[in-house]
Amino acid sequence: xxxxxxxxxxxxxxxxxxxISVLSSEISLSMPAISERLKKLEASGVxxxxxxxxxxxxxxxxxxxxxxxxxxNPSHGDSFKNFxxxxxxxxxxxxxxxxxxxxxxxxTQNTTTLENLLTRIKEQTGVIxxxxxxxxxxxxxxxxxxxx
Amino acid sequence: xxxxxxxxxxxxxxxxxxxISVLSSEISLSMPAISERLKKLEASGVxxxxxxxxxxxxxxxxxxxxxxxxxxNPSHGDSFKNFxxxxxxxxxxxxxxxxxxxxxxxxTQNTTTLENLLTRIKEQTGVIxxxxxxxxxxxxxxxxxxxx
DNA sequence: TCTGAAACCACTTAACT
DNA sequence: AGTTAAGTGGTTTCAGA
Numbered sequence: 319x320x321x322x323x324x325x326x327x328x329x330x331x332x333x334x335x336x337x338i339s340v341l342s343s344e345i346s347l348s349m350p351a352i353s354e355r356l357k358k359l360e361a362s363g364v365x366x367x368x369x370x371x372x373x374x375x376x377x378x379x380x381x382x383x384x385x386x387x388x389x390x391n392p393s394h395g396d397s398f399k400n401f402x403x404x405x406x407x408x409x410x411x412x413x414x415x416x417x418x419x420x421x422x423x424x425x426t427q428n429t430t431t432l433e434n435l436l437t438r439i440k441e442q443t444g445v446i447x448x449x450x451x452x453x454x455x456x457x458x459x460x461x462x463x464x465x466x
Numbered sequence: 467x468x469x470x471x472x473x474x475x476x477x478x479x480x481x482x483x484x485x486i487s488v489l490s491s492e493i494s495l496s497m498p499a500i501s502e503r504l505k506k507l508e509a510s511g512v513x514x515x516x517x518x519x520x521x522x523x524x525x526x527x528x529x530x531x532x533x534x535x536x537x538x539n540p541s542h543g544d545s546f547k548n549f550x551x552x553x554x555x556x557x558x559x560x561x562x563x564x565x566x567x568x569x570x571x572x573x574t575q576n577t578t579t580l581e582n583l584l585t586r587i588k589e590q591t592g593v594i595x596x597x598x599x600x601x602x603x604x605x606x607x608x609x610x611x612x613x614x
Numbered sequence: 615t616c617t618g619a620a621a622c623c624a625c626t627t628a629a630c631t
Numbered sequence: 632a633g634t635t636a637a638g639t640g641g642t643t644t645c646a647g648a
Contacts, residue, residue, distance in 0.1 A: 319524075327520060334482040334516035339624055348634055349625065355632095367519040368482035372475060372611040376467075376512045379611055384562065384569060399605050406614055411605035414532065421532060421599070425610055451569070457547050457559035462573055462607060463520040463527055466554055487641055496617050497642065503615095 319364065322347065323355055327364070328465040334368040371461075379407075379425050382453035383432055386418035387445055394444035401442055407435055418449070467512065470495065471503060475512070476613040482516040519609075527555075527573050529580055530601035534566035535593055542592035549590055555583055566597070 325345050329336055338356070342349045359365050374380060389398070395413075402411045402422070410423035422439075426432050432450075440448060473493050477484055486504070490497045507513050522528065537546070543561075550559045550570070558571035570587075574580050580598075588596060 327518065330518035331520070332517070334518045337624065351633055353625070362524070363521050364524045365518050366521050369480075369517060369519060369609050370475065370478035370482045370513050371515040371517060371609060372479070372613070373511050373514050374611045376510070377611055377613060382560070384560075402606055406612055408606065409608045409610055412530070412532075412601040413603045413605060415600045415602060420605070421601075452563045453560040453569075454563060455561045457561060457568070458550055458556065459610060460557045461517050461519060462557055463522045463525055464554060465520070465525060485641065499616055501642070
């Protein structure tokens with residue numbers, strides 16, 4: 319991956335719908351050259367996905383919460399993974415160091431939907447401790463990996 | 467926003483580079499109709515951004531950490547905001563309920579770059595307490611808001 | 615707000631450096 | 632790995648419903 323690839327990636331991060339012709343004129347490389355590089359970046363897995371970031375307030379998901387939880391023993395990892403994959407309001411699930419085993423980021427409609435989701439989480443086999451933090455406001459929220 | 471708009475949004479979330487002609491045939495609506503709806507969704511702010519999600523391992527950012535911190539009093543919010551905006555390895559910054567004031571999600575190269583960033587964080591005026599959790603593995607990591 | 619046709623522009627292919 | 636040029640296909644505009 320050279321500087322031209324990085325320019326392409328940076329521009330796609332800013333706007334994933336930028337056209338090849340715009341990239342071509344900005345980077346001063348022909349369209350077929352840009353197109354080939356892009357195909358390679360996609361095929362090699364450097365670009366995992368192109369996605370649209372939506373405004374939470376306009377799609378009725380106004381409550382963000384962070385949930386930490388511990389298991390009585392490590393053997394429940396697989397069934398817990400299946401559970402979180404199926405819960406679309408769980409946006410992040412990390413296996414972490416420290417007092418808890420997992421951290422979850424939840425984006426949901428309101429306190430009622432959060433309560434229902436927390437109930438389902440606590441029903442998972444092996445869960446022995448949870449802690450819930452409500453997010454009051456989001457100062458920044460950027461895509462995970464960025465090219466500078 | 468009706469069901470057709472939701473289909474468009476859902477498809478753009480899965481793949482932000484999907485063409486209008488593909489949307490047109492999938493949704494059974496003419497290309498000009500799709501194009502107009504898309505322009506309205508962009509102009510009204512429902513779609514905040516189109517972005518490319520990159521593979522962290524392939525762009526040399528292999529360490530994720532969660533940092534929690536407290537201030538001695540609430541007056542340092544503005545300068546802290548300026549600081550986090552300028553730190554590109556800080557991907558999320560939330561003002562939260564609970565023992566700490568802010569939570570940060572950091573994605574960086576290695577323990578050395580994490581250490582340097584933590585030093586800069588602790589140098590911010592008013593910071594009195596921090597706690598750092600290292601992420602061992604990511605079970606799921608989805609874009610924040612999704613249409614189902 | 616939608617459709618269909620035409621004009622315009624972007625993308626891909628192919629031949630070649 | 633790159634270019635140019637031709638051909639293909641996607642997007643926008645516009646007239647009309």
